[in-house]
Amino acid sequence: MDDADAFVHGATRSFARDLPCPTPPPQITWVERAVAAGVLAPVTFAVQTAGHPVPPPLTRLRSGAAARDMRTVADLVRLGSALDGADIEWAALKGLVLRSLVFEKKQVRDAADLDVLVSPTRVGEAVAVLGLAGASVVPEDWDYAVRHRTAELSMRLPHGTVLDLHWSLVNHAALRDRTHLAADVLLGRRRLVRVEGASVATLDELDFALHVMLHACLSGCSELRWLLDVQQVLRAADFAPDQLRGRAQEWGVVPHVRAVLEATSRWLDPAVGPWAAAMGPRTAWVRLLDRLGRRRPPSAPSASVHSVRNWYRATRDTGPATAGAVAHMLAEGVRYRLRGIDLPVSDPVPDDAGLARWVVAAEREDARRTQSR
Numbered sequence: 001m002d003d004a005d006a007f008v009h010g011a012t013r014s015f016a017r018d019l020p021c022p023t024p025p026p027q028i029t030w031v032e033r034a035v036a037a038g039v040l041a042p043v044t045f046a047v048q049t050a051g052h053p054v055p056p057p058l059t060r061l062r063s064g065a066a067a068r069d070m071r072t073v074a075d076l077v078r079l080g081s082a083l084d085g086a087d088i089e090w091a092a093l094k095g096l097v098l099r100s101l102v103f104e105k106k107q108v109r110d111a112a113d114l115d116v117l118v119s120p121t122r123v124g125e126a127v128a129v130l131g132l133a134g135a136s137v138v139p140e141d142w143d144y145a146v147r148h149r150t151a152e153l154s155m156r157l158p159h160g161t162v163l164d165l166h167w168s169l170v171n172h173a174a175l176r177d178r179t180h181l182a183a184d185v186l187l188g189r190r191r192l193v194r195v196e197g198a199s200v201a202t203l204d205e206l207d208f209a210l211h212v213m214l215h216a217c218l219s220g221c222s223e224l225r226w227l228l229d230v231q232q233v234l235r236a237a238d239f240a241p242d243q244l245r246g247r248a249q250e251w252g253v254v255p256h257v258r259a260v261l262e263a264t265s266r267w268l269d270p271a272v273g274p275w276a277a278a279m280g281p282r283t284a285w286v287r288l289l290d291r292l293g294r295r296r297p298p299s300a301p302s303a304s305v306h307s308v309r310n311w312y313r314a315t316r317d318t319g320p321a322t323a324g325a326v327a328h329m330l331a332e333g334v335r336y337r338l339r340g341i342d343l344p345v346s347d348p349v350p351d352d353a354g355l356a357r358w359v360v361a362a363e364r365e366d367a368r369r370t371q372s373r
Contacts, residue, residue, distance in 0.1 A: 001297060001300045001302050003027070003030075004025060004029045004032075005297075005300040005301070005302045005303060007022060008030055008033045008039065009224070009299070010022040011039075011043040011046040011047065012039045012043060012046075013269070015042040015043070015046040016231050016269050017269055021049065023052060028055045030043075036299065037223055037299030038223050038225030039224045039299070040110075041107065041110055042105075042108040045105060045107070068112060069096075069111055071159040071161060072095075072111050072112065072113070072114060072159075073096065073195075074159050075158060075159045076096060076114055078134070078157070078158060079116065079130065079133070079163065080092075080198070080199075080200060080201070081133075082130055082132070082133035083129060083130070085129075086125060086129045088118060088119075088122050088125060089118065089201075090117065091203050092115070092116055092195070092201065092202050093115040093117055093166070093169075093203070093208075093211060094211070094229070095111040095112075096196065097200060098111075099111055100194070101193060114157070114163045115163075115166060116163060116166065117167070117169065117203075118183070119184050119187060119366075120151075120167035120168070120183060120362040120363060121366055123165065123167045124359035124362075126165060127153070127165065127359070130155060130165075133158070135155045135156060135158065136155060136156050137155055138154035139351075140354065142354025142357060143354070145354075146358055146361050149173035149176075149365060151167050151168035151171045151173075152166040152171050166183075167183055167362045167366075168183055169211055170214070171218075178252060178321060180251055181252075186203055186207055189207060191203075191205075205237075205238060209233045209237065209244065210247055210248055210251060210257065212229050213233075213253075213256070213257045214253055214257070214260075216260045217253075217256040217259055217260045217313070218256075220308065221259070221293070221309075222309040223298055223299050224267070224268070224298050225299075227263060227264045227298060228268060230260055230261070230272070231264050231268045234271075241274065241279075242278060244257070245279055245280070252317050254280060255283065255286075255317060256315050257279055258276060258280065258282075259285070259289050260312075261275050262276045262282070262286055263289070263290075263298070264276075267297065284319075285315065285322055289308065289315075292308045293308050296308050310333075311326070311329075313325075
């Protein structure tokens, strides 16, 4: 890693573990790297706490983030009121809730957008209700969304916040088929918490923690911010490792959690190691991910132009399933490189009929999963 990447990693570790922050390099390229890594806020906090001078561009960026966060809170309150008024169960994920419940220094976790889970049987109603409350659907390639059975859509809320509305915690259909994540079960365990003075529904503590970890894995463990979320969740945890493992087994995501905890222990905080060990033996797959990750550190473009993102995303609940996912990943990469094109998707356009097809597909998949239980 070059000096900028090394400093961003060091400052993030300093924040995570309450250690002295290293001295920033003279070149302010580290600010751009911190932005790209999604850890500008914790790095800024570490720099200021250590008494190091703060570059003017960094101060301006943080001021803009504070104003954006206020708009996000306003949109969350309006969204919750609309869904509650229609008697639609919902749960806010990550973002503002993570910052309010987990990060002791709340100003260090940005919350630029919102993620909300609803039942697949009510997602069409939720879209309509939010539309009446001033939200609009972001144009989508509905043919692609229906064909690939995606489980989320984006909406633009009245104050400009982007909402990702989920009917499952797993957007990838092939992985979703191998997990046990019924939205209605998760919503049945939800709790009410205080977020910026407002009452907000979210997942119960174990489900919330596991979603943060699963999200980090499906995001490829490629950015420090996802690992920092995991580390902070565990620092604030009011549950034991065996409880986390039990819920992970219920979800069918033990290998995913094991891989993420291993990466978090390596790159941010060795104290996470016992949590990783509690997930079970260190498998050959986890060892492979660790070797790949050491050559391609998260959020370190100077170390490698490649990342291990797709390898983490190929994690499945069994060895044969993981091998199949890896084979598919490699074949797809070769196929698209030979063609010299990206994934074949159409230009997104507003399309009410396309949205309706996507809603029907969600309801049908939920009916199939219900029958198979």
